[in-house]
Amino acid sequence: MPEKPEVITVSKTLEKIIIGKIIKKADVYHDNIIIGDVEKFKKDLVGEKIESITTRGKWIVIFLTTKALIVHLRMEGKFFFRNSSVLKSKHEHVIITFNDNTDMRFNDVRKFGKMACLPKKEVFNIEPLASLGLEYNDKNLTPNYLVSALKQKRIPIKTSLLDQSIITGIGNIYDDEILFLSHINPLRKSNTISLDEANAIIKNTSIILKKAIKMGGTTIKSFTSAEGVHGLFQNELLVHGKKDGLCPICNSKISVIKIGGRSTYFCPNCQK
Numbered sequence: 001m002p003e004k005p006e007v008i009t010v011s012k013t014l015e016k017i018i019i020g021k022i023i024k025k026a027d028v029y030h031d032n033i034i035i036g037d038v039e040k041f042k043k044d045l046v047g048e049k050i051e052s053i054t055t056r057g058k059w060i061v062i063f064l065t066t067k068a069l070i071v072h073l074r075m076e077g078k079f080f081f082r083n084s085s086v087l088k089s090k091h092e093h094v095i096i097t098f099n100d101n102t103d104m105r106f107n108d109v110r111k112f113g114k115m116a117c118l119p120k121k122e123v124f125n126i127e128p129l130a131s132l133g134l135e136y137n138d139k140n141l142t143p144n145y146l147v148s149a150l151k152q153k154r155i156p157i158k159t160s161l162l163d164q165s166i167i168t169g170i171g172n173i174y175d176d177e178i179l180f181l182s183h184i185n186p187l188r189k190s191n192t193i194s195l196d197e198a199n200a201i202i203k204n205t206s207i208i209l210k211k212a213i214k215m216g217g218t219t220i221k222s223f224t225s226a227e228g229v230h231g232l233f234q235n236e237l238l239v240h241g242k243k244d245g246l247c248p249i250c251n252s253k254i255s256v257i258k259i260g261g262r263s264t265y266f267c268p269n270c271q272k
C-alpha cells in the first residue's frame, strides 16, 4: 500500500503532467470509488483548471479553480495517462478528460481507491482530511504529543503508528523500519512508550520518510505509483520484507509475525 513517500512521488508525477489543464468531463465506471454523490462529482469537475497539487497524509490533494479533488490510492490505485481516443481498459474506473483531449485515468484492480471533489477553501477542515493527525514534518509532532496520544492505547505500538489520526502517512512498510531503527518491539503496548522512545520514533520517522521521499518511495509488487514511476527505497529497507533475512545490526534472524492482520518484520534481539 502506498505510504507518504509513494503518495508524494505520485503527486510530483501528476504535477509534471496535469498542471494547467482544464477538465472537460469526468466519467465514473465504478461508483464506490467516489465519496458522495457521483453525478455531483462529475458535474463539479467540469471547467475546473488544475492549479496545484499537494498531499495530506496518504491523500493526494489536487487544487482546482474552486474545488479540490482528493484521491486515496489505497492498495493499488494508480494513474494512467492516455489520449482520449484510446479505448478504456478493464481496470480504469474513473476517467478525467481534459480540454486537450488527454485523459488522466484512475486504474485500480482492487477498487479500494477513493476520490472526492470538495470545496477548495474547506478541504482540510472537512472529512476525510479533517480527522487526520500530524504530518511527519509538523513542528507540533513532539514526544509529548505522541506519548499523550498513546496514553489510552493498550494496542501494540505497531498498530498505533498505522493510526492516521495520530501521525498520518505511515503504513506497514515504514512502520517496521521506524520501529527497527528505534529499537522498539512492535508488540509493545502503546501506553508504555516513554518520552525518549517517542522521541526516537519521531526522529526515525522523519529520517526514513525524508530519505524514501528523496528516493521516490518504495516500489513493491502491488505498487507502481503511476506509469513509468519507480521508487528506489526498496533497496534501503532493513527489516521489512526480509523473510529468512538477518538483522543488519546483530545478525540475528528477522522474525515475521502478524499484528492486527499486518505482516510485521523485526529483530527479536535488537527490538526486545
Ligand SMILES: [Zn+2]
Pocket: 247, 248, 249, 250, 251, 252, 267, 268, 269, 270, 271
Ligand atoms: Zn538485531
